[in-house]
Amino acid sequence: MSRILILLMVLIPAFAFPAPSASGAERLAMVLHVNGAISPATAEYVTRGLERADARGVSLVILQMDTPGGLDTSMRDIIRAILDSSVPVASFVAPSGARAASAGTYILYASHVAAMAPGTNLGAATPIAIGGGLFGGGDEGDKGGPGEAHKQSGAKQPANAGEAKMINDAVAYIRGLAELRNRNADWGERAVREAASLSSTAAVREKVVDFTAVNIEDLLKQAHGRTVRVGQADIRLDTAGLAVEEALPDWRTRLLSVITDPNVALLLMIVGIYGLIFEFLTPGTVLPGTIGGISLLLGLYALAVLPVSYAGIGLIILGVGLLVAEAHAPSFGALGLGGGVALVLGAAILFDTDVPGLQVSWPVLGGVAIASLAFSALVARLAYISRRHKVVTGGEQMIGISGTVDSWTGGTGYVIARGERWKAVSGESLAVGEDVTVIDRNGLTLKVARSAAQT
Template structure:
């Protein structure tokens, strides 16, 4: 009995040793993952939607941390505030990480970095320049330091512009300062970044307590965050102790819909889609029945309008573009020999320049694209004007007079008269010369319902004088 117990103990010990790696692997697999979301380029509605979706997925899959890896020149205020609100309400802690080396978190990116539970930067990166820029109508200060207003009656508009600029700066300053106070970071520098557009390099930002740490890469970031306690912003949340040293990193790729919307919301592409839409519909109206140009034009125009309603558009620019396209259509239907077309080209060019404020990072329209589209429109106008000139040069004909010069085929002839086929119709003809069936003749005069014809001169094409 004692020997049997001894062997049973030995077997139990061996079984425990054999199962130890499996148990360890189960513990390792139970460590919640870390989600990595990339923010690159201008921050717009598509970016905000993608970040929101990623944070929701992280909460559903019980991730322990979401890392927002940023390289952005800034973007739209509404999109930035949507992302900040999602970060503050996220049940999963969020770490903002400016990477890789050479990246930046300028303008709107600075607000996102301040909103995150952890702010980190890679070496040779920078943040700052958070002064708000005016979007929409040009010449309203653009968020820059207001200049001294002129004296006299003209000072009222300038004072209004300065007041609006000051309101934007004060609002942005208070917003960024509140985020700094929430996360325990340098609020004084936050206000300076808004009012003076200053920037900081990674090491300087760490020394001035603008960020929490500097990490060479994502692995180094997770190693430094291991064991740190963070409190999410959701109601009733408790502090979460991170275990990121050996955690699985799940890179969240943008879904096809977000990528498509991100591409469509590019201002340059929106302008191209608008032109395709207008020209497609115009071609369909001029040539009913083709169908394809109308379908393509309608879809392109709707996509362009969707993209524009998501951008900080200048309504004066939109009005000028639509006026220019209307002039193009008028030139096609009511030829003015280039007058309407020239006005349309001018209106379109100025409208494209004013459509998007080029000071908004990542949302300007390249001048080269505007030049190309303007030249295409000018070529269209020149083509329509040339066709109008040619039509004007042709003699106007109506009724039987349009038959003069037409080519006919003799069906039967005798005694100076007979019948011929003109445009698929039988006509009575007379001629001073003998004709034979099948011979090509040309109409020289129309008298009542009788056509006077003559042989087609040798070397002349029978199709040249077909009625228009």
């Protein structure tokens, strides 16, 4: 009986969970979507997707792209993941009307298979010479963008040695990828030096991409039988009949994508700053400090992964300092106004990037300006009102209160004020039981005078 049970324990899992095929690969094509600017969230999504595909042993990963470009560091993370992947990667610029500008061109060059849908374009891969070290989309009128590609007949001359170094590095990088995948290295260099662009048909003719495909099914059909080099081995693609699975970003990637948006990151910073200021002004309210602390930490995390300007950070710190000074030493708006201006200017130049989708929008800057002005106006109003109000705390709040003479001899005696017996002096003779008014205070001695109603 025990032997039968042991046999069943061995056989049932075998029938319930069939062993993988000899190749260890699923008959599956996994699709990853890269839409919009290439950011740290995009790099993490693609990297984790390739790792998951490698662990599952899928047959092909399809990287469907529509991007204006993105950050250099994020682009290189994606390319590094593609080069390290044991699963072939096919980059597909789709649907019609999509583009693989700037950083997208490098990713196409790095992929094992490169395809484009009809009506798409790629190119304009000139690096923008800014502190963030990123590759811009260029369709916003930046130098070297797609709009300039058709106007320039020669290479763009570097403005300085730093820009020349960056362009030469980008040229060497894209030529290395071209030689690795047997693509047109000369045109890749033109895309960097001249911001050249190509349509899908011209890209096939120039041997920049392998073919055009109407959709993913067409891509799988045309990729079937091709030989690609994955790692140190040549692999013949068997894409016939592959099931297609969409790999959507998980919650962590979606959260990272939201908080690394420069507009969201800036708003988190502002909410965090004002939340902590209000918490310090009114200790014990808890909610402003809690929300402000969480928002500030999320904003600082976003700043850690985005290209930022140190001048922008310095202006924001100065602005915060002036706002705090206004709150603790009201200057009727002078410090607050200066802090608001510094905060807005710092926010305007905080993110060192011209990549579409990675810029701070004017409405957000306007909101920051309005919030700063509102804070300054609020502090100035409270300061003005407080100067007109009667003092209700400290020793000064005794001035003007009423009392009754308890005992009196000559010019000194004792009075009862607010239920307490105080030593008092006066310039006039007072009688027991008379009502008096406190007109001054010297330590624990009150100076009093007969109440006006009695005089």
